[in-house]
Amino acid sequence: MKIRPGYSAAIQPSDITAESVYLDRRRLLQAALAAGVTGLGASWPADATSGGVPLTYKRNDTYSLGEPPNQFEDITTYNNYYEFGIDKSEPAANSDRFKPTPWSVTVAGEAERTGKFALEDLLKPHALEERVYRLRCVEAWSMVIPWVGVPLGDVLKQFKPTSKAKFVAFKTVLRPSEMPGQSVDVLRWPYVEGLRIDEAMHPLALLAVGLYGKTLPNQNGAPLRLVTPWKYGFKGIKSIVEIRFTEKMPPTSWNISAPREYGFYANVNPQVDHPRWSQARERKIGGGVFASRVPTLMFNGYEKEVASLYQGLDLAKNY
């Protein structure tokens, strides 16, 4: 039994068009789109995925896991995106009304080039890459996801951050009319996150615009989200509308909500437990009922790449 927040009783698109009809229509449109675009690096079978516009990208093998990714269905129906509801099935069910296009991002703070940028312009100078990353949730489960995006650092450099830019702060869009979860005070809205500038410039940090070769579904953070695979999933802020370079460490949503449980760094660390549960082992989504948990790796398996960022830092204190 879930207590549902008081969603508006207004007529929903789903009241008018049967979902199956709507989905078929969408599929037809996508097929037409896919046929019209040539030179796709589409390595995924078309029927494995639905929704989204096919993207042109190149696989980055250096930064991709050798493991097979989770099924599209698991990745898109098991989501923590409280703006669309608390239950993990709610984002997929409640995000139909959200409009990820057109989209623009405000860049502000300690940088030479600031202002409001259309998402297309932000991405134009960069080639899209596919990276298969493990996502480790702070709730001790993990998934393998084939993201499509651009290195965050490459995008940030466009704005020429000044020497005062020690941190980067991100903000999610605030649209209670399209995001029913924002009418519930579970977290303080809009969602905010941040990285140290050297973390943000690390080549593993990705600004994702797609998964499984197509634009992001709404429930996965369309149209633009952060992916920092060595950190717990909640650092991966979704539907980003603001990037701000700051001198001071910016506030972050889960840290505001429960400072003893969620720190600024949120690096995956099997030795530093959440105050209420162990982080030593994780459940891999997709293994079924009889698969056992597997040991969690330091920095989620990206230790070789990122450990140097934290030399001399007490990770038990700076969790």
Place this chain on the structure above:
Amino acid sequence: MPSTVVVRRFIKPAVFLACLAPLALLILHAFNIGGDLGANPVEKIQDTCGQWGLRFLLITLAATPVRDWFDAPWVIMLRRMLGLFGFFYVLLHFLNWLILDQGLYWSGVLADIAKRPFITIGFAALLLLIPLAATSTKGMMRRLAKRWKSLHRLIYPIAILGVWHYWWQVKADIREPLLYASILAVLLGWRMWKARRTRTVRAVAS
């Protein structure tokens, strides 16, 4: 008021089947009949059994007030069964955690019980339920006589531990545990109010 025969022959078996429905649904969904268990089936089983365990404990505690408020003494005939279903779902919740979730990884299990307060209190609630389930037979009731009632008052702290266990486990959205806590507060508050009134009436009479 239905006769004892009607309660025994019809109402009780019907309620028994209804109490099995959450488990039946889990099993059907596990085989993808009429639904599925989602991306994380172990967590789904865990949540479903835990929730129903708690619900049945609260429903059991509601039997006495419902009897008084609606003048329905026959409800008490269902109470033992409801309580045992509470124990049943709590036990499934625990076994799912122990076997499917933790994979009988004993060092982790023991560390969790010892170190994680929300698991400690959940485990304590389960342990306290065992003597209640074991002494739920008519024979045990007779043998324990007066002590039976005192023993079964353990259900009050058990229910508090259960709600507390749930409250401590959620990440940020406390609305649901708050609902359980409110219902429990009404059920226990009513008992306190009634006990005080009975004492007052007795004091006035003597």
